[in-house]
Amino acid sequence: MRLLLDLALTHIAGRGRQTVVSVLGVALGVGFSIAMAALMQGSQNDLIETLVEEYPHVSISVDTRNPRPQPGDEAYDATAYAGLRPREDRRGILNPGAVEASLESWIPGRLAGTFGLQATARLGGNDVGVSVVGIDPDGYDEVSTLGENMVLGRLADLKATASRIVIGDGVAEKLGAQIGSNVTISSSLGISRVFKVVGMFNAGVAAEDDVLVYMLLKNAQTLAEQPSAINDIRLSLDDPYAADAVANRVEKTLGLDAKSWQESNQSLLEAIFIRNVIMYTVVGAILLVAGFGIFNIVSTITHEKARDIAILKSLGFKAADMRRLFLVEGMAMGAAGSVLGWILGFGLSKLLATIRFEVRAEVEMTHLPVDIDWRHYLIAALFALISAGIAGYLPARKAASLNPVDIIRGAT
Numbered sequence: 001m002r003l004l005l006d007l008a009l010t011h012i013a014g015r016g017r018q019t020v021v022s023v024l025g026v027a028l029g030v031g032f033s034i035a036m037a038a039l040m041q042g043s044q045n046d047l048i049e050t051l052v053e054e055y056p057h058v059s060i061s062v063d064t065r066n067p068r069p070q071p072g073d074e075a076y077d078a079t080a081y082a083g084l085r086p087r088e089d090r091r092g093i094l095n096p097g098a099v100e101a102s103l104e105s106w107i108p109g110r111l112a113g114t115f116g117l118q119a120t121a122r123l124g125g126n127d128v129g130v131s132v133v134g135i136d137p138d139g140y141d142e143v144s145t146l147g148e149n150m151v152l153g154r155l156a157d158l159k160a161t162a163s164r165i166v167i168g169d170g171v172a173e174k175l176g177a178q179i180g181s182n183v184t185i186s187s188s189l190g191i192s193r194v195f196k197v198v199g200m201f202n203a204g205v206a207a208e209d210d211v212l213v214y215m216l217l218k219n220a221q222t223l224a225e226q227p228s229a230i231n232d233i234r235l236s237l238d239d240p241y242a243a244d245a246v247a248n249r250v251e252k253t254l255g256l257d258a259k260s261w262q263e264s265n266q267s268l269l270e271a272i273f274i275r276n277v278i279m280y281t282v283v284g285a286i287l288l289v290a291g292f293g294i295f296n297i298v299s300t301i302t303h304e305k306a307r308d309i310a311i312l313k314s315l316g317f318k319a320a321d322m323r324r325l326f327l328v329e330g331m332a333m334g335a336a337g338s339v340l341g342w343i344l345g346f347g348l349s350k351l352l353a354t355i356r357f358e359v360r361a362e363v364e365m366t367h368l369p370v371d372i373d374w375r376h377y378l379i380a381a382l383f384a385l386i387s388a389g390i391a392g393y394l395p396a397r398k399a400a401s402l403n404p405v406d407i408i409r410g411a412t
Contacts, residue, residue, distance in 0.1 A: 030341020129321015
């Protein structure tokens with residue numbers, strides 16, 4: 001095997017310029033595929049981290065997903081209904097204490113009850129539609145990152161007096177509000193109260209920063225004329241990926257509508273999966289194209305070294321040895337290209353991570369999210385070696401089939 005390796009390296013070195021071009025082709029393919037994978041994986045992780053941190057792992061609300069069981073279901077084995085819809089019940093969860101106690105007995109995490117309603121915020125001549133969320137600041141701080149996202153004031157300032165609110169910086173910009181501003185909040189029932197702005201937050205998510213207003217739970221219940229009720233329970237789990245199982249158990253035991261963060265963002269997660277399939281398909285195509293360079297050089301060596309092959313076979317080398325010889329040549333160039341590609345890919349990933357910019361869309365971004373993962377290097381090298389192996393095997397099979405007698409005699 002050592003003799004075959006020496007012969008392979010001699011053949012490769014004999015065509016130095018073409019060898020360098022083929023190796024660089026593989027290196028560029030591996031390097032750019034690693035950088036692209038690091039960028040896409042980083043953006044995916046950043047998005048999922050935002051979903052897990054900024055949104056509840058499980059959100060529990062009044063059961064409005066399916067109609068309640070009908071009397072006919074008990075009387076007959078087979079029933080069918082037309083036009084049956086869930087009944088809207090705006091009373092919310094009327095016994096929140098018992099429901100929360102039941103959940104706390106088995107939920108692997110923390111929970112907080114909230115009351116949400118749509119309202120209008122008014123300051124001067126500016127009217128802005130907002131989503132009001134009534135909370136208990138201490139409990140809510142344990143299941144959300146609201147306290148960490150405060151840019152002005154503190155979440156605990158809500159408890160100082162009754163008529164206080166914390167608003168998103170997007171809401172503040174639309175209203176022209178500042179700390180200390182008095183904002184009038186009006187519910188759809190026509191109930192209005194004046195609240196003092198004591199804090200502003202920035203979650204980095206436009207859907208929250210531009211619409212959310214937080215106040216004490218009892219104030220939100222007053223605006224909706226629903227004392228002692230809540231309409232949402234937010235769960236923060238120790239293991240976010242157990243959300244589906246927890247949501248299913250909540251629906252079976254309590255009959256409430258429970259949605260996990262995966263279910264709420266199912267279309268987005270499916271888009272991420274499709275994007276990953278596209279990414280690895282493109283990476284494979286890039287490395288397959290790079291493999292054609294190896295195919296060309298190994299084919300050329302096979303043609304030029306026909307007499308050498310004949311001599312080796314006449315000395316006792318088998319056809320399998322000839323296949324190994326040229327296969328090793330292709331794999332050696334693929335391995336060299338992979339190593340250089342690792343270095344290039346690492347450098348490009350570090351370079352991309354240094355790029356800073358300001359973009360405010362659905363999710364606020366200040367830099368390119370890059371995730372350096374050893375699996376990307378392994379996958380890229382594996383694709384490169386497979387491409388190199390295929391590129392080297394085809395000429396190797398042809399070399400192994402050559403008849404030494406015909407070559408030595410000059411036959412075609």
